[in-house]
Amino acid sequence: MNKFTGVDYFNVESLLAEDEIMVRNSVREFVDDRIIPIIEKHYREEKFPHHLVKELGKLGLFGITLPQKYGCAEMNNVSYGLVMQELERGDSGIRSFVSVQTSLVMYPIFTFGSEEQKDYWLPQLASGEKIGCFGLTEPDFGSNPGGMITHAEKVNGGYKINGAKMWITNGTIADVAVVWGKLDGEVRGFLIEKGTKGFTAPEMKGKHSLKASVTSELIFQDVFIPEKNILPGSKGLKSPLMCLNQARYGIAWGVVGSMMACYDSALNYAKSRIQFSKPIAAYQMTQEKLVYILTEITKAQFINLQLGRLKDKGEVKHTQVSMAKRNNCEKALETARIAREILGANGILDEYPIMRHSQNLESVKTYEGTHEMHTLIIGEDITGYAAFD
Amino acid sequence: MKIAVCVSHVPDTAAKINIGSDGISIDPSGVTYVVNPYDEFAIEEALKSKEKFGGETVAISLGGDANKETLRKALAMGIDNAVLLKDSGYRDSLSVSKALAEEIKAQGAELVFFGKQSVDFDNSVVGQLTAELLGYNCISVAVSFVLDGNKIICEREIEGGKEVVETNLPAVITAQKGLNEPRYASLKGIMAAKKKEIIEKIPAAATNYVEVLTMKKPASKQAGKIIGTDASAVPELIRLLREEAKVI
Secondary structure (H helix, E strand, O other): OOOOOOOOOOOHHHHOOHHHHHHHHHHHHHHHHHHHHHHHHHHHOOOOOOOHHHHHHHHOOOOOOOOHHHOOOOOOHHHHHHHHHHHHHHOHHHHHHHHHHHHHHHHHHHHHOOHHHHHHHHHHHHHOOOOEEEEOOEOOEOOOHHHOOOEEEEEOOEEEEEEEEEEEEOHHHOOEEEEEEEEOOEEEEEEEEOOOOOEEOOEOOOOOOOOOOOEEEEEEEEEEEEHHHEOOOOOOOHHHHHHHHHHHHHHHHHHHHHHHHHHHHHHHHHHHOEEOOEEHHHOHHHHHHHHHHHHHHHHHHHHHHHHHHHHHOOOOOHHHHHHHHHHHHHHHHHHHHHHHHHOHHHHHOOOOOHHHHHHHHHHHHHOOOOHHHHHHHHHHHHHOOOOOO | OEEEEEOOEEEOOOOOOEEOOOOOOEEOOOOOEEEOHHHHHHHHHHHHHHHHHOOEEEEEEEEOOOHHHHHHHHHHHOOOEEEEEEOOOOOOHHHHHHHHHHHHHHHOOOEEEEEOOOOOOOOOOHHHHHHHHHOOEEEEEEEEEEEEOOEEEEEEEEOOEEEEEEEEOOEEEEEOOOOOOOOOOOHHHHHHHHHOOEEEEOOOOOOOOOOOOOOOOOOOOOOOOOOOOOHHHHHHHHHHHHHOOOOO
């Protein structure tokens, strides 16, 4: 296999700072050495490559925008995006792991947590010694999280939690769950540690997507947590939605990595696959497909970079994040399917990464706000009419 | 102890190389440059030595401004200081070694790591020449390195096996693949490297004994020939290997 040297038709690299390029290159090397050689086996066997967690921590990929005093790199959002992009060139499941740890666990603890919670959890989550998960979605409340049933009740010395969450990445392997539930009718965040009485996290099996990632249910039956485990700064549904906005930003970048992997594989295949005595790359229909994929990658690269620059300036709107997530995920899935067509029957084999990416992207298009919900969020922004309650 | 590592900035081995318009240099346009892969083993061994014995590490590179990228990576991996010997003109191996030896002497480094060769021009002699110019001992193509007091024991890769050799500080070691597993530049390392300064110096002028006359690309490969897909093709294959390829 040829070494991956990036996809950059418009020299987007010239718009990156030296340290941003170094971050990208370092993660790219890591993905080539440590993820790509093992990922197909883990995917096939439905096993999360647990041994990589500490290595990812050592590289500094958890909570990369958070302050150095918590053991984080304190880098900008463009660097965070590039990390997501490179990781997802390996696999969406690995990127999901880092997304969840960073945007959905470390971010809320940092943003809504007490000093004590930050000092205790953030360094351990940054190093990968501890794993976290985020519990918002419920079996009957996906796009409409405000309807959640999970609730907390004030009891002597703390809270009693009851309810259930579903589709929780890392749930079964997490040491701490950031769980959202209603306290006196208001959504609040709670930290629930593994092993707490009444808390179980069975793994959901039978997925045809994100098979190298752990997805779980979280079940709370009269789970008592001490007073100090509430996230004191969390107030209402806005708090978890702020977390999702962080994660969606990472996804918008991540899927470009999947697109690059599929494009690279399809381009190499097209140049070496001979039919009717010439490479299929020499046929117009194949060229049209390759050009379409490359163009979509290029557009998504520019959307992401500008989104990141706006975020670094503190000027980004959540509707812009929605547009990036919506567009890039849709195009990633569409172009993965086109790339698979270029490989013909070979495209379905796990000798090539395309089918795995394509299957993963089915989930990625749906999670963290479905394609439809992002459409309605932007629709409301531009028309002033909310097409949902 | 002061530990130096000499690093070279070379075209990525995956890059397609074109010859420049002068006919005697590589056209750098469109070519990605990287840290010479063997130098990554040298950097790692320098870092490991510092972690074990303390002291200070310095990376030295000879070349133009572009070499800063390679020095920056060495810093991001954990090297303490970096020196760019700024001269982008042509130098033969001896002339490169002279500039490096001068800087190593100025740094007062007793232990010096090189990659066993630079993958751009492949002369594989700069480490050894530098040792000679410094009057240091030298072990080349090392696949293991142990320092005990003043004594160094290395395994060297040789044809068909390994030999174990011993020498003393001060010394130059040239690194072969297998010496260690180079670490990745961590994000924290990259942030720390941003704050470190690359010191620029002008080396003594080149005195070259070797001149490049011309560069040529290798002849393009001939297309392969499929003479059959089963055992019936074997006699014909043997005939061709004997009569056309003349290899058996």
